[in-house]
Amino acid sequence: MTTLAFYEERATEARQAADATTLANVRARHLRAAAAWEEMAARASRTARFREEEAVRRAMREDAAALILSAASFARRGH
Numbered sequence: 001m002t003t004l005a006f007y008e009e010r011a012t013e014a015r016q017a018a019d020a021t022t023l024a025n026v027r028a029r030h031l032r033a034a035a036a037w038e039e040m041a042a043r044a045s046r047t048a049r050f051r052e053e054e055a056v057r058r059a060m061r062e063d064a065a066a067l068i069l070s071a072a073s074f075a076r077r078g079h
Contacts (some may be wrong), residue, residue, distance in 0.1 A: 004044040011037035 001009075011034045018030035 004041055004048065007037050007041035007044055011041060 012036060014034035016029045018027045018034065020029050021030065
């Protein structure tokens, strides 16, 4: 189970607990917990997306550097 899935599951459980209670203060507590879990899930999602995008940027930089080195090597050989 991923961290994101864990957070989403906790949020669902908190919302279900809020729906199941008849006490206003307990319901409010569960709803606050659900909101907190949802915020953590949103952060985890943003972090995962950023890491994926950064991996693509890193690969592009490495490819560009390899191409430059290859071109420089080609030029040194007098082509």
